[in-house]
Amino acid sequence: MNALLIHSGQSLIMKRLFSGLKYLDVNLDLINTEKEVVQKIYKHSYLAILIDMSMSKEIFINILNNLEKSLINTPIIFFHQNEDLSLMEKIKNQFTNVFFQKFPFMYHDVKNLFYKIKNLKNTFHDENMNFPELLLDCEKRRVIRSDKIISLRNKEFNLLKYLMTNSGKTLSRTDILDEVWDHNANLFTNTIDVHINSLRRKVDNGFEHELIRTVHGVGYMFWDGVSS
Numbered sequence: 618m619n620a621l622l623i624h625s626g627q628s629l630i631m632k633r634l635f636s637g638l639k640y641l642d643v644n645l646d647l648i649n650t651e652k653e654v655v656q657k658i659y660k661h662s663y664l665a666i667l668i669d670m671s672m673s674k675e676i677f678i679n680i681l682n683n684l685e686k687s688l689i690n691t692p693i694i695f696f697h698q699n700e701d702l703s704l705m706e707k708i709k710n711q712f713t714n715v716f717f718q719k720f721p722f723m724y725h726d727v728k729n730l731f732y733k734i735k736n737l738k739n740t741f742h743d744e745n746m747n748f749p750e751l752l753l754d755c756e757k758r759r760v761i762r763s764d765k766i767i768s769l770r771n772k773e774f775n776l777l778k779y780l781m782t783n784s785g786k787t788l789s790r791t792d793i794l795d796e797v798w799d800h801n802a803n804l805f806t807n808t809i810d811v812h813i814n815s816l817r818r819k820v821d822n823g824f825e826h827e828l829i830r831t832v833h834g835v836g837y838m839f840w841d842g843v844s845s
Contacts, residue, residue: 623645623646623647623648623666623667624648624649624651624653624654624666624667624668624669624672624680629720633720633721633722634667634696634727638727638731641728641731643664643731646661646663651676651679651680651683654666654680654683654684658684658687658691662691663691664691664692664734664735665691665692665693665694665731665734666684666691666692666693666694667693667694667696668680668693668694668695668696669695669696669697670695670696670697670698670701670704671696671697671698681707681708681711684712685711685712685770685771690713690714690758690771690775691714692714692715692716692734693712693714693715693716694715694716694717694718694730694734695708695715695716695717695718696717696718696719696720696722697717697718697719697720698719698720700719705717709798710772710808711770711771711772712771712772713771713772713775713797716730716733716734718730746778746781746782748781748784748828750762750763750824750826750828751781751820751828753774753777753778753781755778758774760774760777760820762820762824763824767819767820768819769816769819772797772812773812773815773816773819775797776793776797776812776813776816777816777820777829777839779793779796779797780829780837780838780839781839783839784838784839784840785838785839785840786838787832787835787836787837787838788836788837788838789835789836790809790810790836792836793809793836793837794809813829813837816829817829826840827840828840
């Protein structure tokens with residue numbers, strides 16, 4: 618049995634969504650306050666979090682910030698009536714597993730999205746990665762270098778995880794875009810470089826060895842202690 622966390626706000630979007638999902642073999646937690654979102658995700662493991670973007674912008678931003686602080690990797694589905702491209706871009710940079718569904722939608726749209734996320738969850742494996750100087754703890758969503766705990770944002774964590782998974786291998790910006798971002802995402806041309814630089818400041822500054830390295834004209838590489 619799978620569980621979905623739904624923040625409704627009692628909107629027409631979520632009432633329609635709730636009616637469609639009740640026919641699937643899934644448990645639904647329907648909540649109405651922003652505080653409950655964070656409280657629930659700390660206590661339970663959800664297949665996905667469903668959020669209506671038509672709520673007040675202040676409440677919506679508060680929910681986003683609290684979710685980011687919690688460092689969850691749970692897929693989040695945002696339902697919207699009008700596309701706010703700047704806000705959607707902000708969301709894509711804050712979180713990794715995000716989906717957008719426009720309203721109105723049909724029942725089969727919700728069903729297909731549910732199974733897509735279910736398959737994504739089934740293929741997603743978190744394993745700790747331990748290098749001589751750096752530990753990436755996927756379960757606790759934290760990074761430790763030489764006994765120093767490093768605080769990373771969700772996107773930075775997943776970017777580092779991808780680099781470490783391919784340690785010693787040069788990754789092009791296209792590789793990184795396809796894996797860490799949706800390749801269809803409308804990103805600024807320097808988005809990847811900005812995130813790499815931010816990650817370097819947190820992971821490499823103050824240490825003797827530079828782990829995140831630039832391969833000029835190609836992309837980036839996580840140094841495995843062997844590759845030059």
